[in-house]
Amino acid sequence: MADATEMSARSAGGTAPAALQRAFDSDIFYSFRNSPITMLAAVVTLLGFVGAIFAPWLATQNPFDLRTLNLMDASLPPAWVEGGEAKYLFGTDNQGRDVFSTILYGSRISLLVGVGSVLLALVLGVGLGLLSGYAGGSIDAFIMRVADVQLSFPAILIALLIDGITRAILPREAHDAAAVYVLILSIGASGWVQYARTVRGSTMVEKNKEYVQAARVIGRHPFAIMLRHVLPNVMGPVLVIATIHLAVAIITEATLSFLGVGVPPTQPSLGTLIRIGNNFLFSGEWWITVFPGAALVIMVLAVNLLGDWLRDALNPKLR
Amino acid sequence: MTSTRANRPLLEVRNLRVEFPTRRGTLVAVDDVSFHIDAGEVLGVVGESGAGKSLTGAAIIGLLEPPGRIAGGEVRLEDKRIDNLSAEHLRRIRGRQIGAVFQDPLTSLDPLFTVGQQLVETIMTHLDLSEAQARSRAIELLREVGIPGAERRIDHYPHQFSGGMRQRVVIALALCAQPRLIIADEPTTALDVSIQAQIITLLKRLCREHGAAVMLVTHDMGVIAETADRVAVMYAGRIAEIGPVGEVIRKPRHPYTIGLMGSIPKLDRAVARLVQIEGAMPRLTAIPTGCAFNPRCPKVFERCRHERPDLMPVETNHAACWLHAPTLAEATRG
């Protein structure tokens, strides 16, 4: 009813301040304001990103720089426990790395890989979806077949495979240096299918509409027209997929690093930290595992909450 | 509007009000609607999309989807209130006393069960029959609605029927527990034009044979003209005019009805232009004060803008329009 006019008005364009005003008035922002959990999740996510981006300024130590590590300070408990030092808030690991700083630097990697792979998957998936939906015929059939087959393999397996192959092809130093990019490639390449399917559906719907035929008659390339009309419609669901995919990507990177086939041990991410800490759980040095673990879970939980809220907010049927 | 007939009407709706609480305030989708249906008669309920016709039907059988709810008024079936019954009591009434036929036969039937299974389960829920008896009754019903080869087709799945056939099955399902009233919500809108007439004739004939009254909700005036005994014209959640179908069509009293009739092309008369009603039906968030039709009414005057008219008797019909206000000498209302 009244909401429909708002939506169409928004997609029709308008001046920036007016658009912003409409955004604030919209149902989406309303449901955001009304859900304290979601707002908390958004704040946490924001903090996570800020912490990761500004890690060099926020951390007390650069754990990747071996020269700043002091082996004498290895395996210290958190500051509030007996034996700990104020300098090392969350304690240190077996190589003297400050856990707090490593969490900051580690989440850098986690977020970099997460966002990078989501972007890759999004671009790949949206592109292939558009192509598949628009071209139809055998191209469509082929792409969808590949998608079906890939969907039946868990992403982590594909990621492992790509990582294994690059590890075998590249010499060790090159692989270590490129590890982050390899991870982005492998996690991204294993996640494009969802995007492609959604976009393909929308594209096929739009393709049959009359304005596309009309555009052909005028001589304007219908593909450009469709981009202009398909993309706004499809951005909502794609955004939902991307948010949830971000959570999955972060977990996947952490898992790969935990398994030892992710980032090299000299550039630990949260997963690597947990792996290191795992070896010391039995001797009671719990902080090396617990704090990075908590940081990981909180981050992923916040992103998942945002994704859940986004999906409910964008689904007109659930209102 | 109280009935002064000798026989009690089958269904009485008094001052029904259906609301939707939203964050922008409460929307009133059905506003103080009253009418009655006698046993065996066909009442057409006609109006544009969004006029509140379907919601009225849903409210009567207690199938309003939340957050919609009945906020006032009564629904009486044979003079017993049904709108305030428990969920279980309402369930027993549905199908057994009041049946329903919805718009889209494609989606009304569960695709995973055969037509026979769906018929038998409905029959056995309401009537005290064995499964074998229910099944033969189901076959009988399928024959009645005109499905050829009923003994064979009873074990077919919905997707194995064409659209028109499926709607016949739906009608069979609505009638199988022998209800006294059928609420048919746009039963032919989703069908091919060539099939529509068949289905509507079938519906009318079967209801007459089974002694069921019909509340026929549609936007198609032609169907009403063919089928209904009386017709109620709804506008913006209110009844604008109600009366015998012939009278309402030939001699409409409410300016909205006049506009509606004028906008329908007729085969026997040549007109240069079809009559159009200026403007559009107001959205639920912006219903005008006074008479809901007043911004578009060609005969509007001051009173229309401030006071909302009740249904007033005008010869054979009732119209909610101040043009027909009783003179000071008349004391009766409604």
Place this chain on the structure above:
Amino acid sequence: MIAYIIQRLLQSVLVMAAVGFVAFSLFAYVGDPITIMLGQDYNETERARLAAQLGLDRPFYVQFANFVANAVQGDFGISYRLARPVNAVIRERLPATLELSLIAAFLALAVGVPMGVYTGLKRDSWLSRFFLTVSLIGVSLPTFLIGILLILVFAVILGWLPSFGRGETVQLGWWTTGFFTKSGLKALILPSITLCLFQLTLIMRLVRSEMLEVLRTDYIKFARARGLRDRAVHFRHALRNTLVPVITIAGLQLGAIIAFAIITETVFQWPGMGLLFIQSVSATDIPVMAAYLCLISFVFVVINFVVDLLYYAVDPRLRVDRGAVGGHG
């Protein structure tokens, strides 16, 4: 019906062929088996002899044909790392993974589906909200972290359950099972819970959202309008329709469990194929990687095939009978 089966079979064969090709390419182009097996120092004669033995001097298609012929018989050559035949190594480790995966799959379905149905039917009860919150946390916890936490609580702090290994196993033919010993059963508990949790929450959320969708359909509305009892509406009509699409996803999830076993086996040092695979990735043990790839693909293909058959059996719309679509309006 037959056409459907044949089409599906053909597709499966194609997929296996593609996978085989990828696996073979691993063999042919990735890494240098000679160096891996002989080390850095080797002379030309040794290299030539090994090359001939491994068949590396033959043309590409011959090598591929050999590979396929061998693979179909289960022969993937010798593990670079362990210097033993690959299929023997895999056969040793397969039961461990399969037992773990089957139990985890059973748990995920047996708990996930009812929870999903409940939260779909009773949307606003406190139990539903509780389940949903727990499921959100479950989806946010990486599997390895769950394993570590469980070990921390139940093995380190409480000392009730073992933290690694399979316990004592009993040999039945070539299969080893942990079901018949107390220590074997105890060892199964933590890893199977760890493995099933992620899939459980996914299945629960999937079933719930399908259920909510179904409850909004016209046929459910019509079922209510016919006065059917709640039990019939929910469990006869709604549940059946919900489960049809769930079958496919559940099948995929089961395949995913076998893959996720990699993580669980690493955390719990469970001597299964997953752990073997990780070790072989780290060591670039191509034969084992290729064999694992082919085996896993085979399992997935079989699962998908079975799921397709199930779908066909359950959804009457897929069975287009001859001449049954009839009748005119």
